[in-house]
Amino acid sequence: MIKQPITIKDIARSLGLSFSTVSRALKGSYKISDATQQLVKDYAAKHNYRPNLMAQSLKNKKSRCLGIALSSIPNNFYAEVISGIESAAYNKDYLVMITQNDESYEREIKNLENLSWRAVDGLLLSLSGGTADIAHIQRLHDHGLPIVLFDRVTDAINTHRVIADNKGGAFNATRHLLERGFRRIAHLTGAPGLSITRERLQGYQDALRAHQLPVHDHYIKYCNACGNDIPETENAIRELLSLATPPDALLVGSDRLTMRCFSILHEQGIQIPGQMALAGFSNFSSPELLSPSLTTIRQSAFEMGKIAAELLIDLIERKRPPSTFETRILPTHLCIRHSTATPLPASCTAGTPGTSPVRSPGPGIYN
């Protein structure tokens, strides 16, 4: 019952032409008379001919396929990035293969192998939290596979990069906390090896120093699982809370971690911002609906994906690799909400802290 798809050979036979003439007529190029072109095209359309992409791929060594490797698809931020990639790819007639590694180095290696064997034309890559060295990536790149790094990048690969202004985002958020009167600001962040972790830490430290405040190492906690390992996150918070002088504010350094952190503080009955102010990197769609509404540093995730895909496709389609690669830095947006409202005197924190901050927070930049 299954009709085999029609091929160029079938068309050639039916029309009494050679394979090559049919092939060229379909492409429209080369020197084939208009009459023949029409004939072939009409026949092809009528029998709804579809070129066999596997054969084309084999011949052209191009699959019109982009590979994505990242840590977690259901992460708000990455889901939006993927959406941006898909969108750009669609416009340029590419298809997108997706893999996730759950922050595992081994899994990242496997995924990259799978993708490159399967002949993607290029790779969009955000490093896993567990990535120790990048020999496996370097090898692919050396073999000529075009790669664009996004979000979690490395300097060791000489190629395009698309990242957010992590340092600036963390700096602004920290400055905001300082301006609101918080002084003991802790930083809860992801795996220490990641570029985003380093850059955000840098912004946090810069802001403290700009206010002549010391940077305390015990106020900086890393979570290797980036919020996917609940006990790990709980421990980190517990340690912060049990310090002699516990922090009065928390700057959180990644999407999952921010939500998880909110959740843990909530469960433990810690008043936000009464006992602990909270701001974090997050692309959650509705932070204004949380209780209290959450101050976030938001990234242009969709745009990041879109730009990365466009750069990659450009890389794939140009004949010679460019002499110089670019690093696009996308702005971040600090969206100020109640979770970083000015702290109340201790006597007041017994009220309804989530809903009555002393001063109304600014409108912030939202959506």
Add this chain to the structure above:
Amino acid sequence: MIKQPITIKDIARSLGLSFSTVSRALKGSYKISDATQQLVKDYAAKHNYRPNLMAQSLKNKKSRCLGIALSSIPNNFYAEVISGIESAAYNKDYLVMITQNDESYEREIKNLENLSWRAVDGLLLSLSGGTADIAHIQRLHDHGLPIVLFDRVTDAINTHRVIADNKGGAFNATRHLLERGFRRIAHLTGAPGLSITRERLQGYQDALRAHQLPVHDHYIKYCNACGNDIPETENAIRELLSLATPPDALLVGSDRLTMRCFSILHEQGIQIPGQMALAGFSNFSSPELLSPSLTTIRQSAFEMGKIAAELLIDLIERKRPPSTFETRILPTHLCIRHSTATPLPASCTAGTPGTSPVRSPGPGIYN
């Protein structure tokens, strides 16, 4: 600089063997002496030979590639489904191509064409909100492309289906609202053509009837964009609110729509659950953090993706199509929270409604 990957031919030449011997030795099968097999395998490993997947695909007419077509990647629910699919595919050594259609029928058609031309071995499909007829799908299926439908399905294609217990989920949520004392329950839902819309509506209606309550058509509002079109959603809510007897509770029928709806009620200063109780289908990770915490009907999204992918791979790999197809119905979980707390007498609603329900809501089923 770019090293061409090594091929079977190269190995054959270096070892003084024929292509076929090398090919068979690598596969381990057929009648090749152990000595030769070892020789070939060692050489291949040493020079890290990788089979050219395009060539294999062309020859075998298999790409070990699954295609996904759905409406929106950043949707919490679908992001989890994709994650489940990726996970199952990885275990069986398949790769996954992803497309989204933003509820557009035309875009769905294009995406399916792209995927099928590009030789995916099978398709995981959730219909777009705008899908008018399914001729395009039927055609692919008739041509022998294995398809598994998930979430938004149709009976018109005879194949496996994986869905949630939408009717039961809506029924339980509606019953819960009724038990909490709400009587004027409206239903805000997605595109009317979708199976999930029909099934959830059915559950809602059944629950009302089971309580001897009438079903009012003006309490049922469809949003074709499923929450992606904000004005559309606002209008629907406005219309409900301006009724002579406006509803006192809202059952919302899809992920995006639920969050959007919460957002709109929040912006308009409508007290939840004081003026309007709210329950909805949602896979948002932290509904307990919203203000008020949100009663949700949660689906096993990851599992849905995993099962669908496994069924599809089974379909692809078995020689003969099964005589009978199955429809897996996954349970939904009603997670009861404050947004559906028992309504207060009018005099009380001026207080702090989000934080002080009259009776504590049950623990619900969470995570």
Add this chain to the structure above:
DNA sequence: TTTATTAGGGCAAACGTTTGCATTACACTT
């Protein structure tokens, strides 16, 4: 010793395209 069997391996076609290099049939220059 002859014959059958088997193990081990090679040949070449095939999958559907693409493309460099003919080839043919004209028309146009010298």
Add this chain to the structure above:
DNA sequence: AAGTGTAATGCAAACGTTTGCCCTAATAAA
């Protein structure tokens, strides 16, 4: 009349695998 140019098309090899069939030797059976 011989040569040049050009438009339209065909031939066949190539991309890297897989696989049905054939070949050769060696061994086992008769």
